[in-house]
Amino acid sequence: MRQPRTAVNRTVLAAAGLALLLGGGRLASAGTDVLPGRPPAWWPAAPAGGVLLDREGLAALRGQDWWTPAVVTVGVLATVLFAVWFLAQVRVRTRSxxxxxxxxxxxxxxxxxxxxxxxxxxxxxxxxxxxxxxxxxxxxxxxxxxxxxxxxxxxxxxxxxxxxxxxxxxxxxxxxxxxxxxxxxxxxxxxxxx
Missing domain, CATH: 3.30.70.1350 (Cation efflux protein, cytoplasmic domain)
Incomplete structure (x- = not known):
């Protein structure tokens, strides 16, 4: 029963490692043309001398009706997902x-x-x-x-x-x-x- 869990763990680790290796290799071997001095056009720009999300922007987001349920739902789902994953790692099933x-x-x-x-x-x-x-x-x-x-x-x-x-x-x-x-x-x- 441990084989499928081991295979999934190794697959996820291999995919994450490969993505990090390729991304790191690209950044390490590239010149300044890959990393321009400014972000792409679609990226939200921070005002000069300011931050991307200041207190007024955060207050405006909190004022939206969808903000609180979205944050709570994402937090609960992430907690449940990590708890289930952790319990699956701890529990060892053997055929009796x-x-x-x-x-x-x-x-x-x-x-x-x-x-x-x-x-x-x-x-x-x-x-x-x-x-x-x-x-x-x-x-x-x-x-x-x-x-x-x-x-x-x-x-x-x-x-x-x-x-x-x-x-x-x-x-x-x-x-x-x-x-x-x-x-x-x-x-x-x-x-x-x-």
Whole structure:
């Protein structure tokens, strides 16, 4: 589910970057003929020594019937648009029910993660394991956080953990697993001298 959002974000960023790159390149490589000393004829001109929109001009705009509803509407629409866009970026949707190769077979990603964590916790030298499974279209991304016993080396547990993830990959037959393991050691308690 993250792919369309990522594609839209990258497309918008690429279009904005390309427009800025082309505009900046044009301005950087152009001489004084591109940037004349005065604005085009259709641009409203400020009076000599004045500003484009002074207090009287702003008061005249505020006196119009359409001004206040237009400003409020544009502000509300911009706020809602940015809020929806922000919430779409924060919310991560993952498929929780994975169809399996067996007819009518399905498994929840949370159940697969719990089973994989329990299986990894049975490996000698592992004191605790936490697993997360993120489902993609054809691939399951498995993240294991494994806590090792104080005298255990990573080489002692990597083989059995690889076997456990291979077992999980066979169980989730149409999917392939991309497993990443993060290892940490349980620290020995230090004796306190009083």
């Amino acid at each position: 029910l994975l169809p399996l190769a067996a007819p009518g077979g399905a498994v929840r990603t949370r159940a697969l993660a719990d089973a994989l964590a329990e299986r990894a916790a049975t490996v000698d030298g592992v004191t605790r394991c936490h697993a997360r499974v993120h489902a993609g279209p054809r691939i399951l991304r498995v993240r294991l956080r494994v806590r090792l016993a104080p005298d255990t080396t990573p080489a002692d547990v990597l083989g059995p953990l690889a076997a456990a993830t291979a077992e999980a990959e066979r169980a989730a037959a149409p999917y392939t697993l991309d497993a990443r393991v993060r290892l940490s050691h349980q620290k020995r308690p230090r004796p306190h001298v009083r």
